[in-house]
Amino acid sequence: MKRILLSVASLALILGSCQNNANEVKPDQQEIAVDMSDFYVYTSEENTVKSERPGHVHGPQCGSMKVLNRQLKENPSLENRMYNIEKHTRKLIAAKSSNATSKGKPGGGGTPAPTPYQGSITIPVVINILEDANHPVTQAHINSQIDILNEDYNDLNPNAGGVPNEFNNDIANVDITFVLETVNRKASSKSSWGTNDAMKHSNQGGIDATDPAHKLNFWICEIGGGILGYAQFPGGELATDGVVIGSDFFGENARGGEYGHGRTATHEVGHWLNLRHIWGDGRCKQDDFVTDTPSSDQPNYGCPSYPTVHCRSNDMTMNYMDYVNDNCMYMFTNGQNDRMRTIFATGGPRESFVN
Known part of the structure; x- marks a missing residue:
């Protein structure tokens, strides 16, 4: 009888242990708390003006942050959507870090943990030309631009060998392929479209977006005001989602001068994929939300020498999200890659591109 009681007790312990294991929450299933105290959407006019080239009243610049400020004022719910997107992004990146640590690979030792969305990504591209x-804008310009995007997002930029040793382990192959699907052309007598998204609406003389939930729309036109291009961040209205590039700065284009080698599109697509400017559009403590990009308080221009120091660290001037000449930018970082890939993961704002 004693033996039977002992056997029953042992069985109960085993079953209880199994039940506890079944109910145990794995690290990647836990609700991960993230700090959102540094999150911002609006940028000050002072830091927007700092985006202009020194010595020029209206130098070439990216209009994405100015456009974001406008959209936030027009649509109060956008800030909340962007907050939720950022929280989702940080949770996925934190989960990746937790998984790496649990596998005994903290700090990048051994094989790195997978990015938040794994696998190659193919993005169909629609070109809308005013x-x-x-x-x-010729077919040669279009073809060259697609080639340049594919170089840059697959770590094939021929200048990438110039990355300093300090940043050499940070270089990412984002593994995104852009495929030209459609070119739409419409004659326009407008000499300047501005940044109010009129080029995206047929009833304002522009061209409506084609299936923006599944295709990246470009609008190519004369923007004016010294703006090379601008993009809409994830979370904005679907009808205006995409990237606008000035006609002379699209693809390999002699009229674009130092900005005529297709990197305006690389930079603006980075914004469309949820990257901020590498200097964070603010002072030293305002960040771009990426851990492996150095702090800075201003953009760089021209072709800076290394090292260029701001905020007591060497600037990553060759990053695509700075303002240097096209031929002097040639890398994304692993942290930027993680950030871009979260938007394609389950629950991400561009999940529809991969499902």
Whole structure:
């Protein structure tokens, strides 16, 4: 009888242990708390003006942050959507870090943990051209731009060998392929479209977006105001989602000068994929939300020498999200890659591109 009681007790302990294991929450299933205290959406006019080239009243610049400020004022719910997107992004990156640590690979030792969305990504591209006879956009420009995007997002930029040793382990192959699907052309007599998204609406003389939930729309036109291009961040209205590039700065284009080698599109697509400017559009403590990009308080221009120091660290001037000449930018970081890939993961704002 004693033996039977002991056997029953042992069985109960085993069953209880199994039940506890079944109910145990694995690290990747836990609700991960993230700090959102540094999150920002609005940028000050002072830091927007700092984006202009020194010595120029209206130098070439990216208009994405100005456009974001406008959209936030027009649509109060956008800030909350962007907050939730950022929280989702940080949770996935924190989960990746937790998984790496649990596997005994903290701090990058051994094989790194997978990115938040794994696998190659293919993005269909629609080119919408508001044609200006004085600023033609040819098929050669279009083809070269697609090639440049594929170089840059697959770590194939021929200048990448110039990355300093300090940043050499940070270089990412984002593994995104852009495929040209459609080119839409419409004659336009407008010499300047501005940044109010009129080029994205047929009832304002522009071209409506084509299936923006599944395709990346570009609008190519004369923007004016010294703006090379601008993009809409994830979370904005679907009808205006995409990237706008000035006609002379699209693809390999002699009229674009030092900005005529297709990197404006690389930079603006980075914003469309939820990257901020590498200097964070603020002072030293305002960040771009990426851990492996150095702190800075201003953009760089031209072709800076290394090292260029701001905020007591060497700037990553060759990063695509700075403002240097096209031929002097040639890398994304692993942290930027993680950030971009979270938007394609389950629950991400661009999940529809991969499902």
